[in-house]
Amino acid sequence: LDARTWLEPVDMMGAMATMGAMGGDAHAGHGMTEMPARARHARTEYGANTDMRVDYPRTNLDDPGAGLRGRGWRVLTLADLRTPGGDPDPREPERDIELHLTGNMERFIWSLDGIKLNDSRPLHFKPNERLRVTFVNDTMMAHPMHLHGMWSDVEGPDGAFQVRKHTVVVQPAQRVSFRVTADAMGRWAFHCHLLYHMAAGMFREVVVA
Numbered sequence: 132l133d134a135r136t137w138l139e140p141v142d143m144m145g146a147m148a149t150m151g152a153m154g155g156d157a158h159a160g161h162g163m164t165e166m167p168a169r170a171r172h173a174r175t176e177y178g179a180n181t182d183m184r185v186d187y188p189r190t191n192l193d194d195p196g197a198g199l200r201g202r203g204w205r206v207l208t209l210a211d212l213r214t215p216g217g218d219p220d221p222r223e224p225e226r227d228i229e230l231h232l233t234g235n236m237e238r239f240i241w242s243l244d245g246i247k248l249n250d251s252r253p254l255h256f257k258p259n260e261r262l263r264v265t266f267v268n269d270t271m272m273a274h275p276m277h278l279h280g281m282w283s284d285v286e287g288p289d290g291a292f293q294v295r296k297h298t299v300v301v302q303p304a305q306r307v308s309f310r311v312t313a314d315a316m317g318r319w320a321f322h323c324h325l326l327y328h329m330a331a332g333m334f335r336e337v338v339v340a
Contacts, residue, residue: 138197141303142197142302143183170187172231179235180233180235182237183271185269185304188268189304189305190288193208193210193211194305209307213294214295219284220310224310227262229265230267231243231245232267232268232333234272243333248333251335251336253318256311256338257313259314260313262313263311264310265308268305269304272303273301275300276300277320277323278297278337279337280315282312284296284310285307290308296309317340318336319337320334322334
């Protein structure tokens with residue numbers, strides 16, 4: 132059996148975990164464009180349903196995740212994936228939606244923005260609109276997020292289109308953005324594909340109408 136795997140600072144602190152490598156002066160030789168973007172947290176994230184918030188999430192897509200780093204063999208990551216032919220819908224997003232993956236591991240509560248499904252309101256997409264969805268993972272677990280009925284066009288850290296996916300894995304303390312074309316009318320599920328997380332509340336209804 133493999134040795135027990137422990138979470139690393141990057142799984143809890145995000146981009147802040149690597150800032151110590153900048154040297155004695157954290158700002159020496161680094162412009163503001165290289166500093167990580169600070170996350171904004173909704174009021175609903177401050178409560179008993181949430182036990183962790185990441186202030187500076189990382190944006191790299193080349194992390195295989197806890198237990199698979201430094202193994203001596205190649206592990207496929209989001210950074211390795213490309214969709215041939217480029218962006219299937221090159222329109223710029225009309226609006227942005229940011230959702231935080233949240234939870235309380237001791238109480239086994241899972242949610243989005245600190246709100247479980249039964250306390251939430253649906254997300255409304257306009258027919259055929261192009262929008263950007265950003266997930267910020269404020270937990271110490273990876274979450275494979277799946278939007279039913281529509282594709283998720285993952286962006287790289289530079290904002291350029293990278294790969295079309297059905298399910299997007301968001302690593303701990305990571306920010307991932309993808310574009311969606313709301314081309315399927317009706318009511319759709321948007322949830323973590325760890326089904327016990329979904330059942331515990333990490334779920335939203337999406338309405339395209």
